[in-house]
Amino acid sequence: MKAERTTTAGKKPSRIQQRNRSRILDAALDVFSAHGYRGATLDQIAMAAGLSKPNILYYFNGKEEIHVTLLSQLMETWLDPLVEMDAEGEPLEEILNYVRRKLDMAKDLPRESRLFANEILQGAPRMRPHLQADLKPLFDQKCAVIQTWVDQRKIASIDPRHLIFSIWATTQHYADFDAQIAVLIPSDDAFAGARQHLEETFRKMLAP
Amino acid sequence: MKAERTTTAGKKPSRIQQRNRSRILDAALDVFSAHGYRGATLDQIAMAAGLSKPNILYYFNGKEEIHVTLLSQLMETWLDPLVEMDAEGEPLEEILNYVRRKLDMAKDLPRESRLFANEILQGAPRMRPHLQADLKPLFDQKCAVIQTWVDQRKIASIDPRHLIFSIWATTQHYADFDAQIAVLIPSDDAFAGARQHLEETFRKMLAP
DNA sequence: ATTATTTTTGACCATTTGGTCAACACGATT
């Protein structure tokens, strides 16, 4: 019988296992988000994790498994703000809160945002299953919620799908295109201005 | 004296030179935009161009030169819609026209959009000079124009910088995140819906 | 202390990849 210390962990991961696995994942997040999947090397990840390359391969069966693990973990975090959007809440405030939460994520988790962006840009080769299985149903459900708000005249008439796209695009932009923004708004916290701008614009956009 | 048939072309490029160089650049655009810089290989580019690898290296001094050439050419096309925005025109219509043009570019030139997005995502290692030299001054100039429109109450009070970011984000999103959109809006032309949605939302956003 | 188990690593390997080069083919000019 093989070790199988990977995805379907046999029993209980030792203290040292937990520590090293999370070290590796954190280092891999650094490297993958900065260079993309193919641009990242195991040596870089090993270096960043403070472990030897063979040791990395002791904890993960290969480069791809590290990447897939990161993507899977990310999915949960990524969808959470949308899950939080409450059909019973006050419509405008629910949507604005969603915008705020997404912008917070772009600010606080830029590596995750870029990892995601990289994967989608390349055609989502390793993530399409997750998108289909997790994102799609949630998306459809929340679109329906927003549509009821539109039908009840609680917010302006708008296509819920493209509204969500606009929210994703405008918030993630500040993480994914940071290198460009840094050139255009030097030595300034773009997020402060972004928060106010998005608050105001989405408010106007949605006013019934 | 060396050949120097690269950037600073000695004299006149022959018919065959022009043909093959553009073939290579077109193939490289395919490959780079699909896999990123490091993910792209000269063999893939050569294959896509219908030429041998050594032949590719006969026309370009290396992988990086091909990439840089693409980026340089792209810059002009990319900035053009913003250049077109006329300070003398009707403010709201000028901005909406800019949105429309940017969306057209996302639809018609998705490879270029992804090439650009890939480069910025990786921190713009090969493009920062262009951003500084070309994009930055244009950005500042057009921000000033928009600011005068705001000051004259021609459009709503808004931060021109973040307005432009929002336009970039929402339009390019449809090209860059196509893989995700295809999952969420299956077998549908997202651009048709996007055009109407963006038209309406930016109109509301900017109404004085 | 001794055995058993889990971690760690130096030394290797096979493949991929960017790039070189000498030789060869082509096309225009004489």
Next chain:
DNA sequence: AATCGTGTTGACCAAATGGTCAAAAATAAT
């Protein structure tokens, strides 16, 4: 047809890279 500059390529190369493995350290269990 011989010549000369332009194009083209098969054969190679060195470095990078994902991955393997047997042996050595640590660590835990007895």
